[in-house]
Each structure stands twice: as C-alpha cells, then as structure tokens.
Amino acid sequence: MDGTDKIYLVGELAAATGVTVRTLQHYDNIGLLPTPGRTDGGRRYYTEEDLLCLEQIIFYKSLGLSLQEIRDKVVKRPKLSQIEQTLHEQEVVLYKKIEDAHASIAAIKACRTAIAAGNYPSWQLLTSFIQTLRNSNLTDWGQYPFSDDQNGILGKHFAKDQDAFDLYHTWRVLAFKAVTLSESGTAPDDPAAQDLAKDYWTMVVDVTEGDAEQIRAFTQVQKDRASWPEGDRELMDASQSFIDQSVNHYLTSQSNQKGGL
Template sequence: MAKYRAIPPGFMTVGEMAKKMGVTVRTLQYYDKEGLLSPSAESEGGRRLYTDKDLITLHQIISLKSLGFSLDDIKQHLISLETPSDVANALTEQANNIRKKIDQLTASLTAIEQLKAEVLQMKTVNFKKYADIIVNLQMNNEFYYLIKLFDDDTLDHIRGQFDKKSGLDFMERFNHLSDEIVRLKKDNVLPESEKSQQITKMYWELIMEFTNGDMSMLPKLMEIGQIDTAANAWEEKQKIVNDYLEPALQVYFSRLGVNPFEEAKK
C-alpha cells in the first residue's frame, strides 16, 4: 500500500469516503478488517486514503448488501474493476441482482394484496387460516383462496394429511380429473358410459384419499363444493364438474349397491 505525506489529488480520507456514500467510518473500517474493501493508500500519519475506484467498489458492496447478500456472498460477487469490461460486468451482475429482487418484491406485494383481500372476505380474525393462506401463497398454489371455505376441523385434517409436496401433487391430479370431466361434458359423453364411469371412479377415489376414508367429512365437502353462482374461472369449471358428476356418481354407486352419502348422515 502506497504511503503519502499529504493527501494527494484523487484521494479522499475515510471520513470523506463515508460522507459521500452515506455510511459510517466504522463501517468502512469493518469492511477493511473483513477484506471486502481496503484503502488504496495511507498517509504517513496513518490516515486511510481511498480513490474513486474504491468508491465504485463500495457502491457494489452497499448494493449487494441491500439485496440481502451476506458479507461472504458479497466477497464472491465482487468483480475486479481494472478494465471497462470489468466495470460493465460488475454493473451487469448488479442489474441482474436488482431484477431478481424486483421479482421477489413483486411476488411479495402480490401475496400481501391477495392475503388482504382474503382477510376482508373472511370478516373474522383467524390467524390459523391466515397462516395457511400465506403458506399456500408461498407454494404458488393458485387455489389458496379455497382455504377460507374450510372450517377449523377440516383444515386440521388437511394439515395432518398433506405436506407441501403431496398437497401440490393432489391438487394437480384433482385439476387434471376436473379438466377430463369438463371434456366429457363438452363432448356429450353420457354419465353411464364406460369412459365416464372410469373417470368417476378415479374422482371418487381422490375424494376418499382426501378424507382418508372419513365419511363424516362428506357433508362438509358437499357444502363447500356447492356453487350457485360462479365468482371466478375455477368455480365456473367446478360448477360444470358438479353438474356432470351428480348423475355419474348416482350410476356409480347404484352399480356398487352403496350410498356413502346416506352413510355419512348416520
């Protein structure tokens, strides 16, 4: 490290550097100690001296820190600033990191707005449901809003029955079957046909998987699934599914010689 009797042109003291970048002198001393940013020179009196190049490096550090990087991460992301290409690469990486942060913040803002809408619709304070909605928002489960329809007992059952992976897998299979039923309806496939009965059997097996065979849950599910006026695309699709499944399930249970809905009432 070069040493100077006085502060030459192009250099600034640690205090001047700190003031320009809005940080404390202690912060710059800490970055020096951690090997993130050492002064380019030192005066004979021991004053740390920085250059404009050091200022650019400090800007990198501050920007990466504001994006949530740890000091160890920042050490790995700092780019040498010896050539115009180095500077361009540093700025490119910094811009990419900012774009990622913008995406994360946008997703967080969307989740907050969605949760706010659900809280207002629920009209009661229920932190357990709020937590479930937040978890499903983080899972990118587009059907998170259905949680508000379940009572506490059903939600407890769901928490015990599914984890993140199995829950998303279940919803994927449920949606796939729902799409198949919509196609059957569109193609005017009769509910008593073999193709319809195969899909109906799979749908009922999915319901049994969801309830874990607990027939006492059927009335609750029927109440939740009852859609008089669709408020969104999912409910519109589910209304079509319900209309088609009602006669299809009657045929299915008639052939089995059982009526699980009557059993659930007992």
C-alpha cells in the first residue's frame, strides 16, 4: 500500500457509509468485502476502492439483489458496460414484481365488480387467470409483429414507457372484469357491464384519439392474437365476446341518446 493512499478503519468506513461494524464484519467473513490488510498496529483497514465496492453493495442491496447475487456482480473498477448489464437485469426483475402485483390488483378489482353486480366471484377462474397472467408481461410484447400502421399509432402514443405500461394494465383490469362479469351471468346491458364498456371505450379513444383509421388498426391487434404472449391471449380470448357485446350496446345507447336530443 502506498503511504499516500487513504485508508479507512472499520469504524470509519461504517460511519462514512451508514452501515454497522457488524455488517462489515459479516461481509468480510463471507468474502463479499474482505479487508485487504492490517495497519502496523494490527487493525483492519479498507481502501478507497473498498469504499467504492461497499457503495455498490449498498446500492444493489437497496434494489433488492441478494448478497449472493451482489457477490457475483460487484467488482473493483467496474466497466460501465458491466454496471449497465446489472442494472438492466435488475430492472427486468423489478418490473416482473410490479407486473405480478398488477395481476393481483386486477383480480381484486374484478372481484369487487362482480360483488357490485350482486354476484359471487368465480374463485377458481380468478386464481387461474392470476397464475396465467404472471406468465406474461409487457416485455413479452417486444416479440409481437406489429404492422407499420400499428407501429405508427402505438409508437406515437407510447413515446414514453409509462404510457405503454399504463395502457397495458388498464386493459388487463378491464379484461379481467369482463371475464368475471361474464362468468357470473351478468348481461352485457347490465349497469355493471355498461360501466365496464364506458371505461373500455374511453381507453380506446385515448389511444386512438377517436380516429376511425386508428381504431381499426388498434382493433386489428386484438384480432391478430396468434402471436400474443400466452397469458394475455388467453385473457383476451375469454373476455373478447363480452367486451364486444357490452361496448356495442354502450355505443348504440350513446347514439340513441344523441339522436333523441
């Protein structure tokens, strides 16, 4: 060690980073952050590079990585490409957890929709779809062969990832509700079904800006389901008929009301 290099004793490193001395000892024992040596007085010390490694450990741990995973990823003087790869991998993991939470939320909303209509939810159906949806997520749609027209429409609307995420989960919630209402015997003209139809049509108009050509392109995506992720395809197959009937009744009612004015 060069005499000009800054060193940190165990207590100093703990104070500088906000971890406990016991944590540093644990990291040393498991080989995650071993102390490089001892001072002339026999006290353990860390270097500036060790400080940077510890900061990586703390950061990755805050993202939810296990110590075992961190041990494989934290290196001294990491390349930017290594950091980028680690961040990408953990981002995918976290989005998957969010997707799973949204699937559960969709099931809760579907249950409440059935209850509001005076029906008992189909527990077996809901459980099955929760498990199915957890096998599909938004990233799976990267493999879907969108046409040029569809890319033009969706690409313009989803310039931000959050927009795509919001639409994806709005659709899932509505489709889940449709399946639940259909299975509970609710008629498409029932008030609960019409509330669903209104929300669904609002979603379509928001995406397409109400343009007839864009609506056709958007609708075609729903029809061309062979290349959809499995979970989403099964959900759409189960909900499409009820959604179509409910929305058709809703649009007819809206047209009749305008015509009567």
